[in-house]
Amino acid sequence: MEKFRDTSLSAQERAEALVDIMTTEEQASQLLYDAPAIPRLGIPAYNWWNECLHGLARNGIATMFPQAIALAAMFDTASHQKTGEIIATETRAKYNEASRHGDRDIYKGLTLWTPNINIFRDPRWGRGQETYGEDPFLTGALGKAFVKGLQGDGKIMKTAACAKHFAVHSGPEALRHAFDAQASAKDMEETYLPAFKDLVGAGVESVMGAYNRLNGEGACASDFLQGKLKEWGFDGHFVSDFRALEDFDSNHKLTASEEETAALAIKKGCDLNAGFVYEKLMDALAAGRITEADIRKACVHVMRTRIRLGMFDGHTEYDDIPYSVVACAEHKAHSLMCAEKSMVLLKNNGILPLDASKYGTIGVIGPNANSRAALEGNYCGTADRYITFLEGIQDAFGGRVLTAEGCHLYKDRVSGLARENDRLAEAETVAEQSDLVILCVGLDAYIEGEEGDAGNEFASGDKIDLRLPEPQRLLVSRVMEKGKPVIIVTAAGSAINVEADADAVIHAWYPGQFGGTALANILFGKVSPSGKLPVTFYVDADKLPDFADYSMQNRTYRYVRDNVLYPFGFGLTYSETVCENLHVEGRTASVDITNTGKTDTDDVVQFYIQGDSTADTPNPKLCGFARVSLKAGEKKTVSVPVPDCAFETVDENGVRAVRSSAFRLYAGTCQPDALSESLTGTKTLCTEILL
Numbered sequence: 001m002e003k004f005r006d007t008s009l010s011a012q013e014r015a016e017a018l019v020d021i022m023t024t025e026e027q028a029s030q031l032l033y034d035a036p037a038i039p040r041l042g043i044p045a046y047n048w049w050n051e052c053l054h055g056l057a058r059n060g061i062a063t064m065f066p067q068a069i070a071l072a073a074m075f076d077t078a079s080h081q082k083t084g085e086i087i088a089t090e091t092r093a094k095y096n097e098a099s100r101h102g103d104r105d106i107y108k109g110l111t112l113w114t115p116n117i118n119i120f121r122d123p124r125w126g127r128g129q130e131t132y133g134e135d136p137f138l139t140g141a142l143g144k145a146f147v148k149g150l151q152g153d154g155k156i157m158k159t160a161a162c163a164k165h166f167a168v169h170s171g172p173e174a175l176r177h178a179f180d181a182q183a184s185a186k187d188m189e190e191t192y193l194p195a196f197k198d199l200v201g202a203g204v205e206s207v208m209g210a211y212n213r214l215n216g217e218g219a220c221a222s223d224f225l226q227g228k229l230k231e232w233g234f235d236g237h238f239v240s241d242f243r244a245l246e247d248f249d250s251n252h253k254l255t256a257s258e259e260e261t262a263a264l265a266i267k268k269g270c271d272l273n274a275g276f277v278y279e280k281l282m283d284a285l286a287a288g289r290i291t292e293a294d295i296r297k298a299c300v301h302v303m304r305t306r307i308r309l310g311m312f313d314g315h316t317e318y319d320d321i322p323y324s325v326v327a328c329a330e331h332k333a334h335s336l337m338c339a340e341k342s343m344v345l346l347k348n349n350g351i352l353p354l355d356a357s358k359y360g361t362i363g364v365i366g367p368n369a370n371s372r373a374a375l376e377g378n379y380c381g382t383a384d385r386y387i388t389f390l391e392g393i394q395d396a397f398g399g400r401v402l403t404a405e406g407c408h409l410y411k412d413r414v415s416g417l418a419r420e421n422d423r424l425a426e427a428e429t430v431a432e433q434s435d436l437v438i439l440c441v442g443l444d445a446y447i448e449g450e451e452g453d454a455g456n457e458f459a460s461g462d463k464i465d466l467r468l469p470e471p472q473r474l475l476v477s478r479v480m481e482k483g484k485p486v487i488i489v490t491a492a493g494s495a496i497n498v499e500a501d502a503d504a505v506i507h508a509w510y511p512g513q514f515g516g517t518a519l520a521n522i523l524f525g526k527v528s529p530s531g532k533l534p535v536t537f538y539v540d541a542d543k544l545p546d547f548a549d550y551s552m553q554n555r556t557y558r559y560v561r562d563n564v565l566y567p568f569g570f571g572l573t574y575s576e577t578v579c580e581n582l583h584v585e586g587r588t589a590s591v592d593i594t595n596t597g598k599t600d601t602d603d604v605v606q607f608y609i610q611g612d613s614t615a616d617t618p619n620p621k622l623c624g625f626a627r628v629s630l631k632a633g634e635k636k637t638v639s640v641p642v643p644d645c646a647f648e649t650v651d652e653n654g655v656r657a658v659r660s661s662a663f664r665l666y667a668g669t670c671q672p673d674a675l676s677e678s679l680t681g682t683k684t685l686c687t688e689i690l691l
Helices: 011-019 024-029 068-073 077-100 126-130 136-151 185-192 194-201 223-232 258-268 277-286 292-308 329-342 389-396 424-432 455-461 470-480 515-523 674-680
Strands: 162-166 206-209 237-239 344-348 361-365 400-404 436-442 486-491 504-507 564-566 577-585 588-595 601-611 621-630 635-641 648-650 656-658 662-668 685-690
Touching (some): 024 292, 068 136, 136 194, 162 194, 185 648, 237 292, 258 292, 277 292, 329 515, 361 389, 389 400, 400 424, 424 470, 470 486, 486 515, 504 515, 577 685, 588 621, 588 662, 621 635
Parallel strands (some): 206 237, 436 486, 486 504
Antiparallel strands (some): 588 635, 648 656, 662 685
């Protein structure tokens, strides 16, 4: 038996043994994302590129979960880990069958280029929907849970997760291939790097570089970033974003040729090339730009990952996962539950939950009313069944349901041969003849996403402002003029200001394949809404810092001074919960929470902390959270550890240290700020911690 197949050895030993029986040319071939087979060694071809942002993507049928930003709105690490476990199970089932059929194509492997743990620093960023929001602590906690779900905790990894995009990557999309993100040492250590450090500490198997430069260095070949990975003890492999290395000579002007780029990247620590630049590695070797040792080191890293996945072990525990688990009833039930927990009730004048007996006819209006795209978000898979908002309401309501598209998502007409506003009259008619209107507006991934398909009309996937597109603004105005009760439901992966005084507003995100069922269950009171905002909703984009400015000043809830529409951590329920008896023992904070209302509900207890050092963030920062389920009248005690990093601050030189001796710890179901308390009608508790 070849030494690399000996499972009694460590993955490092086995990888070195395998690489040492390869030729240098064979080693170099394995550093391309579409790695060829090495028949003489029995090594099959392998394509490293697979996606699973919110369900296995681009590989036929799979369970589709709510978009990542929606999963973040759950504030629920246990459910998030289970989502990762389900995705890994379905990925293994698909991999088993594809391999059995000799299919080694893209999106068929076990290396999943997820999660995206960039900080959603600006609400205009189209790819913000892929992230877990604007807070480093929340992002790190959810990222660690997802990685554990994807990778498992056995000797063999179930799948391999990837922390991306390292680092300081959050738009603008139109500039990313040539952009130099300038970030201070303080912002790096305080905001942009903590989640990556958390995931490396949790054993994430790979890290992906970003397209942009960072303070002058290419993110995929950065001494600074690679130094951080070494400092944190990273033990996986590093992969470039797709074709990011090609930007080095063509856009960033860091190198003069692809051969020079290949040499720079591999010497700096980029092991795997998603793209084609590493086709020049042997040329770089011949020219003396790199050594055989450079190629060997990278090859050991990537083959170590394949060994950790059990690819050369013969039969593994995961080879028996049957195809029948893909999109099974249990997995789809979890998707529905996630959708229900993620939707955020932003406003309610008492109209919700709906008493169906009061309404004979409900009008469901808007371009997202019957849209599957509004369920999906970007980097999505294909579900075997979808329930749109309209279909969910039709299934749940026993009376008449009228519907009208109302307008195009962003164009001035639906039919190219018609005059502008060609669906507006129909929408007005439906509103006039309905007892209640549910207005389904927002965006989809066609105009909000990665270098969006709608192009420059919508800033290459980024938003121009925080308002609805103009045709939808007109639709909302005309419907509101009818004087009927109106509930606005927004589907979007980011902050939207609907600019309308509706009776209720629900932010549904991109809620996955059963978004319509989840919405109906909330509207008609089958479940209480319980999602919380993982991002700040601002009033006006014009009051935000420049999009290309990476300073955190007046960005996110930790630094914002004004311009807040709905705060981070905010979200209403159908009941009332009260927090009492906040106390701290050692490094554990506890609080009692009681459901004083008449409705069973989930809620999220949030802990924030702030010291007296001038180096601390201007506003208290999240340091713990716990989702809790409460029956009407039920009381529970919630306890969370307060991590050491909560007591630390970062100075202007990027040095992290404890600089305060006294801290204020807050607990409640929202942030400890006046707007949050006003919107929720609750008060946060506060106690002092002395070190």
